Amino acid sequence: MPTEDGKSANTGMDGLTSPWLEDFGASLLRPELGAYSPASNLSQNDVIRARQRAGEPIVNLGFGQSPFPIPQPAVDSLRQHAADGRYLPACGIPELRQAVSEFHRRLDQLDPDIFTPDGVVCGPGSKELIFLIMTVFRGTVYIGAPSWTTYRPQTLLSGRSCVTLGLSAADSWKITPEIIGANLTGDPRRLLVLANPDNPTGQVYSDSELAALAEFLRRERFIVVSDEIYARLNFSLSHRSLARLYPEGCIVTSGLSKWAGAGGWRLGYALFPRPLESFRRAVASAATHTYSCCAAPVQHAALALLGNPEETAKHSNRSARILAALARHCERRLTEAGAVVAPAGGGFYLLPDFEVAREGLRRLLGSASKEPTGAAMCERILSDIGVALMPAGPAFLRPESELTVRLCFVEFDGAAALQAVRELELEEADNSAPLPDDFAAKYCEPTYSAVVRLADWLRSVQQA
CATH class of the missing domain: 3.40.640.10 (Type I PLP-dependent aspartate aminotransferase-like (Major domain))
Structure with a gap:
């Protein structure tokens, strides 16, 4: 709608801006939310998935998505009640x-x-x-x-x-x-x-x-x-x-x-x-x-x-045994390469500390006068070996200079791994015992090999 001087009034309907919005600006938000941002784990996962869809061979060890299929009774019930x-x-x-x-x-x-x-x-x-x-x-x-x-x-x-x-x-x-x-x-x-x-x-x-x-x-x-x-x-x-x-x-x-x-x-x-x-x-x-x-x-x-x-416990126990076997592999490989790793007792995660790589990383990054950060290290790992991790700082409330990372050991075919455990149970005397030492190598790719590459990378950086 034109004004008296013949110019068009900015009503905001054209998808551009409105003067009253410009006047308020950031003051429309609560002050303490000025630096507020989306959940970092979800944001990183979106970026990594887009790069994977574009054809990049990335193993995503940065996101805690369960690898296991939803138990069939729940899927059947969902279908039954979909209306x-x-x-x-x-x-x-x-x-x-x-x-x-x-x-x-x-x-x-x-x-x-x-x-x-x-x-x-x-x-x-x-x-x-x-x-x-x-x-x-x-x-x-x-x-x-x-x-x-x-x-x-x-x-x-x-x-x-x-x-x-x-x-x-x-x-x-x-x-x-x-x-x-x-x-x-x-x-x-x-x-x-x-x-x-x-x-x-x-x-x-x-x-x-x-x-x-x-x-x-x-x-x-x-x-x-x-x-x-x-x-x-x-x-x-x-x-x-x-x-x-x-x-x-x-x-x-x-x-x-x-x-x-x-x-x-x-x-x-x-x-x-x-x-x-x-x-x-x-x-x-x-x-x-x-x-x-x-x-x-x-x-x-x-x-x-x-x-x-009872049936739920069988499913979750099989899942836990698989994850435990893979956690032990990750802990062993990374510890042997010099990382400090507190052994996990459950879930999907480890928080290894790669402090041993600091000096070599400083040389690789060309930052002799600047301390490497966890984020810079994770970017270098992604670039060098195609493995995505999340730095513990600041998203997990650790210092940005700390070389700790969250490692999610969930990138594998959970359905195939569960079926392998079911077959093992037919021959086992104890269905709660640790799985065989070679289980993770057989059924937990690509996480198994990605952790091997990560350990090799950690060794190489110390020698850089």
């Missing part, structure tokens, strides 16, 4: 909530009088539920460093104060009472996020470590989000939950993304203990105002899995 487009209860259908409660009672020995079906809230992934927990919580959130890439950004989004607990390889990257105690603030309302098994380190807490944490957390009146999304992939085939020792203060989160290979289905859940019922109600209310409910077909598919814990 169900109803809004279902925000916290999940009663049958699914009952199955979640019973599943964790049988496999993790959670007290059914404390963790009841009424205490279950289902959501589109445990990530969403952890965010809602932070959002309704009034207090300070404590997280480890390193930790999963999303915990810290979620504290920013929810507007919560956050204390990062600096961890070390000397303590196997684990949170301890001493570390928490040295970082306590004056805020008496405290929430700890504890991943067990851990992402990005693969560490699993022992019974004695959990007991010490439970005693400390109870005394200091912490609420705990016990993120147990990798629990079914514990290499010992027997998960220990902090909620057994500190049930009144623990919210357990889990879902189908990792052990069931259903990350794209987005089905997670949180189990709230009865003493935290008011907390559960606040999260359940937030659910009605955000995601409304999980997709109906996915809820029925989840019921097909969680309603049969």
Whole structure:
């Protein structure tokens, strides 16, 4: 529409800009989100996948996508209920909530009088539920460093104060009472996020470590989000939950993304203990105002899995045995090449430290006066040998100068590996024993060879 002087007014309808938007600029965003960015693991994976589609021979050891197929009963149930487009209860259908409660009672020995079906809230992934927990919580959130890439950004989004607990390889990257105690603030309302098994380190807490944490957390009146999304992939085939020792203060989160290979289905859940019922109600209310409910077909598919814990345990135990065999290969090869590696106890990950390569890397990068970074090292590894890794800093809250990386040992044909384990079980006396030494070499390509190349690269850099 022309103005009195004959010029066209900028209404914004032409897809360009509007003066009032220019006036506001970045002030439309909350100040603390000025440097906010997408999840680094998802962003890197998008870039690597695009390069793979373009024909680059890259082995992606930087993204934690399950290699295993979704169990067939869940797929069949999803097909059967695909036409169900109803809004279902925000916290999940009663049958699914009952199955979640019973599943964790049988496999993790959670007290059914404390963790009841009424205490279950289902959501589109445990990530969403952890965010809602932070959002309704009034207090300070404590997280480890390193930790999963999303915990810290979620504290920013929810507007919560956050204390990062600096961890070390000397303590196997684990949170301890001493570390928490040295970082306590004056805020008496405290929430700890504890991943067990851990992402990005693969560490699993022992019974004695959990007991010490439970005693400390109870005394200091912490609420705990016990993120147990990798629990079914514990290499010992027997998960220990902090909620057994500190049930009144623990919210357990889990879902189908990792052990069931259903990350794209987005089905997670949180189990709230009865003493935290008011907390559960606040999260359940937030659910009605955000995601409304999980997709109906996915809820029925989840019921097909969680309603049969014995068969589920067989599937997840086979997966865990495969991952354990591959983890041992990665640890052995990288340790022999000079890396410092804390052995993983579960899940998909290792956090090796390549500090031994610093001097050689400085020479290769031509940065005699500048310290190499983890990101620069990962770029060089990708360029030299076609293996993608994620630097631990800053995304996993480690210093950028630290030469630690998250290595995801999941790039292989999970269906073929599972079938090989099923065939081995017919001849085994003990279906919980470690798999044969040559299993990873036979059934876990290309991860197996990529780690061999990575170890060779690490040796060569030390000699550069």
